[in-house]
Amino acid sequence: MKHIKVQRTFTRGIAEAEAFVYEKTELKASQNLLRDEFEIQDNLKFFEDAVNAVSEDLNELAEESAIFAGHLSIANDIALKEAVISKIKDEKQNAELALENTIQEFSAMMSAIDDAYMQERATDIEDVGARFMAALQGEEFGGLDHIQKEVIIIAEDLTPSDTSSMNFDYVKGFITEKGGVTSHVSIIARSLGLPALVGASTILENVQSGDTILFDAESGDIYINPEAQIRTQLLEKAEAEAVLKEQIAARVDLPVITEDGKKLKVYANVGSAEEIQHAMEYKINGVGLFRTEFLFMENKDFPSEEEQFEAYKSAVEALDNEIIIRTLDIGGDKELPYYEFEAEENPFLGWRAVRMCLEEIDVFKTQLRALLRAAVYGPIKIMIPMIISVEEVDQVNKIIDLCKAELRAEGVEYKADVPVGIMIETPAAVMIADKLAKVVDFFSIGTNDLTQYVLAVDRGNKRIEHLYDSFHPAVLRAINQVIKAANAEGIEVGMCGEFASDQNITEVLLGFGLDEYSMAASETPIIKEKIRNLNFVKAQELAEKVLASGTIKEVYDLLGME
Ligand code: PEP
Ligand code: MG
DSSP states (O other): OEEEEOSOOOOOOEEEEEEEEEOOOOOOOOOOBOOSHHHHHHHHHHHHHHHHHHHHHHHHHHTTOHHHHHHHHHHTOHHHHHHHHHHHHTSOBOHHHHHHHHHHHHHHHHHHSSOHHHHHHHHHHHHHHHHHHHHHTTOOOOSGGGOOSOEEEEESOOOHHHHHTOOTTTEEEEEESSOOTTSHHHHHHHHHTOOEEOOOTTHHHHOOTTOEEEEETTTTEEEESOOHHHHHHHHHHHHHHHHHHHHHHHTTTSOOBOTTOOBOEEEEEESSHHHHHHHGGGTOOOEEEEETHHHHHTSSSOOOHHHHHHHHHHHHHHHOSOEEEEOOOOBTTBOOTTSOOOOOSOGGGSSOTHHHHTTSHHHHHHHHHHHHHHGGGSOEEEEEOSOOOHHHHHHHHHHHHHHHHHHHHHTOOOOTTOOEEEEEOSHHHHHTHHHHTTTOSEEEEOHHHHHHHHHTOOTTOGGGGGGOOTTSHHHHHHHHHHHHHHHHHTOEEEEOSGGGGOTTTHHHHHHHTOOEEEEEGGGHHHHHHHHHTOOHHHHHHHHHHHHTOOSHHHHHHHTTOO
């Protein structure tokens, strides 16, 4: 048995299954030159068969994901096919060599274009090339769409294309060497409620496909070919958790009220209208953060007003309850395939989110118009990210007024009194929270960014990951200051960063006076249940003690944490 421990965890659950070590298929051709016309004809036929087999596979996959529809059009690309055929016929290269050379040429051509979208296409071409090569060599393509038995995926990293091709009936969890708690793969795992660990830096050298993996996503313990005693122990824990989960699930519909009668909101974070459908399984009562950037990132161009209107309208209609939609939060670590961002030395301190929207007015207006129109169909609230000043709020409000005036003049239906709030995720916003509270309708604290900016610790930098800790007294005092400012002005205050789902801090946040907690839908039942067992008066006493702490250790001790 081998044991590996990952320090930072972000999901819960225990999973046991066979390891599937996922390595992307390498494009390696046998290097032969063809001797005569017979061999040429044979190789043309091999290639034709490979194209047919790959197209058939991709046709099926394309029905489920747009990524594979793109791959299908590459597989059927005439220029690509002609290039391979000409290498076989004219240069007498065998099919594998002709394919390898063609894929390299096409991918190099795309990579050379200084454009993120084209460079992504280079990766897609290589992906399709790997499929062709597997078909030519009579091998199974090592993609994740072929998995037909229960496994735990072990990989260096997983891309959106990888996760979108997984069949979650079979994938019981995943462990990757790379990726942070706020990376794409982590967000997917949380939204699916799947046990997962990222940042397991030595996993690949310790695991082979077929090994039995048992891991506890909450504690970060990974056992490879576990001993009987460990198995019994963990599987008992898993069983107890499953029973508890069922009990909690049975109570999920009950109101979220503390023992002494304080009513709270526990909402979900989502990345798309479709995700709301999935989140509904957890009986969510509202959405505290709809990240609209995914709608922009998955598109080939800026989504039109109509496209956005449909997305927001279907989201609020599906939910039939309050939904806080955040305007475009792009830049920093998030790029758009069709838009060129100038390289910046410090992207997280750069041209991102509202800073971009206030300059790209047309992009911003298109989104605001779509939101104002969709709000006719249900209780939508608009939320602006990365605010640092009252001036920015004034500018945003002017643009919203302009959008309303235009819609009115055009005779288009819209809702006039949509609440507009802001994310509090910069130290500047914390320091002037009292002033901001006078000019907005609500706050939502974004602890993922707030922690990185208060502590000056890059949220994605593994080298300093141990310093990224929202339990730092500086972060806790900042959160308290914001909540107090909101309470004093009588506006609602929520939290939509990952910290909101950490059970260790639930009571303290209640004591500070937080009104709304928003997190991955799968986490909501447990936080609701936790709140039902808390007492507001006692929570305030605990909050006082926590605020008096000067070190992370003191905070951990007060909260009974290790
Ligand atoms: C945050 O910063 O806490 C947040 C919710 O926004 P994002 O993680 O999308 O930056
Ligand atoms: Mg943020």
